[in-house]
Amino acid sequence: MNEIPLSALFLSLLFLLVLSAFFSGSETALMTINRYRLRHRADQGHRGARLAQALLDRPDRLIGLILLGNNFVNILASSLATIIALRIGGDNAIAVAAGLLTLVILIFSEVTPKTLAALHPERLAYPAAFIYTPLIKLFSPLVILVSLIAKIILRSIGVHADGTASQTLSREELRTVVNEAGAMIPERSRTMLLGILDLERATVEDIMIPRHEVEGIDLQDPLDDILRTLHNASYTILPLFDGGVDNVIGTLHIRDILRLSRDREELSKEQLREISRAPYFVPEGTRLYQQLLNFQRERQRVALVVDEYGDFLGLVALTDLLEEIVGEFTTDPADNxxxxxxxxxxxxxxxxxxxxxxxxxFMRWKLPTDGPKTLNGLILDYMETIPEPGTSLMLHGHVLEILHTADNAVKTVRYRGGPLHMTEDDTATHPPPQPEG
Incomplete structure (x- = not known):
């Protein structure tokens, strides 16, 4: 070693520091790279992405190779630094060289490359994959031995490292990914994607038209009232009752009625009964995603919701379900x-x-949806009584004034503006209601 010039030793030390930086940075890049973007690039034929994906399929061997290389380089750099220190300052310079080398490795071979790799993992991961692929084949016996020893140690403490960690996303994690997509996904598309995810959480009760608001035809009504209802119908499919909403006997399609009216001069109740179709019932609590599949399988567009006793609760239409995904075709909620x-x-x-x-x-509020389904139900649940007109309350930061109550229900409230900024005393006197669960 004494015959080797100091300049060659310094160059060798610099080269080892560069190698150490490469091992440290590439490890961070490969471990933090977006696996879904990596899989997408690999499917598109990107060679670096394919090699990186193959390496990450066996992370134990990859990490073993990187640690072998990094530790070997750092130990060799420490030995060279010791030799240089002895050549320059003798035994007294060894401690100084160790301190300086530690600082240099920490800054230039650890923190800097790892930070750069964490910020731009693809810039380093793909080129590194071309280097690690032949290295892992060349040193495979040593890497396998090290990995085997590591697995034995892990198994001794109850950890099994035979399989790779699952990369599947839960629904909430996928929701976070969509929300954080930013400009990559237009806001309208993000809203639709989130609407699809919400179909698994919402049920038909959340979007159904309640029974007291269902527009239908009762065969016990006078014929003139029936014809007037058909003329003013807001929907193309109407439920057909016989003696009230508790006795649903079918559904009427306006198209069938128009076809019948072209052939005959007058409609009769018997004709309406003949052209009615069998009602399609669904149980309460059916998830919207499942109901969407049910509509497709049964080739239906309207379903009648019933409870566990078979009582009619309301009506859910395919259009209402689709609006959960695409949203309402309105701009200003207060006007439309x-x-x-x-x-x-x-x-x-x-x-x-x-x-x-x-x-x-419509209002971009965040009222809880896991309890009462209507605003009236939420107010009654919070107040635990039927409030008098003129009562004001704060519902999750929104001040509402009750204007009208009737039939044991709150009919109309007034909302004057943005969320209430409460003081600590106000919060103690009027605590905001919290969602159940």
């Missing part, structure tokens, strides 16, 4: 949603029959 109207004083009058999900969507 029947349940929400502008008041002369600038506030909003809200029909308390509106569902919580619709209110959250």
């Amino acid at each position: 949603i029947p349940e929400i109207m502008r008041h002369a004083d600038g506030g909003l009058l809200i029909d308390c029959g509106i569902t919580i999900r619709d209110l959250n969507r």
Whole structure:
């Protein structure tokens, strides 16, 4: 060693530091690279991505190779630094050389390359894959031995490292990915994707038209009333009753009625019964995603929701279900949603029959949806009594004034503006309701 020039030793030490930086940075890059983007690039034919994906399929061997290389390089660098210190300053310079080498390795071979790799993993991961692929084949016996010893140690403490960690995403994790996609996914598309994810959480009760609001035909009504209802119908499919909503005997399609009216001069109740189709019932609690599949399988567009006793609860239509994904075709909720109207004083009058999900969507609120399904139900659940008109309450940061109550229900409330900024005393006196569970 004494015959080797100091310049050659310094160059060798610099080369080892560069190798150490490469091992440290490439390890971080390969471990932090986005696996889904990596898989996408590999499917597109990117060679570096394919090699990186193959390496990450056996992370134990990859980590073993990187640690072998990194430790060998660092130990060799430490030995060279010791030789250089002895040549320059004797025994007294060894401690100084160790301290300086530690600082240099920490800054230039650990922190800097790892930070760069964490910020831009693909820039280093793909080139590194071309280097590690032949190295892992060349040193495979040593790598396998090291990995085997590591597995034995892990098994002794109850950890099994035979399989790779699952890379599947849960629904909530996927929701986070969609929300954080930013400009990569347009806002409208993000809303639709989140709507699809929500289909697994919502049920038909969340979007159904309640029974007291269902528009239908009762064969016990006078024929003139029936014809008037058909003329003013808002839907193309109407339930057919015989003696009230508790006795559903079928559904009527306006198309069938129009076809029948072209052939005959007058409609009769018997004709309506003949052209009616068998009702399609679904149980309450059916998830919207499952109901979407049911609609497709049964080739139906309207379903009648019943409870465990078979009682009619409401009606859910395919269009309402699809609106959970694509959203309402409106711009200003206060101008276009029947349940929400502008008041002369600038506030909003809200029909308390509106569902919580619709209110959250239109007003961009975050009221809980795992309890009562309507605003009236939420107010009664919070107040635990039927409030008098003129009562004001704060519901999850939104101040509502009750204007009208009837039939043991809150009918209309007024909303004047943004969320209430409460003081500590106000919070103690009027705590905001919290979602159940």
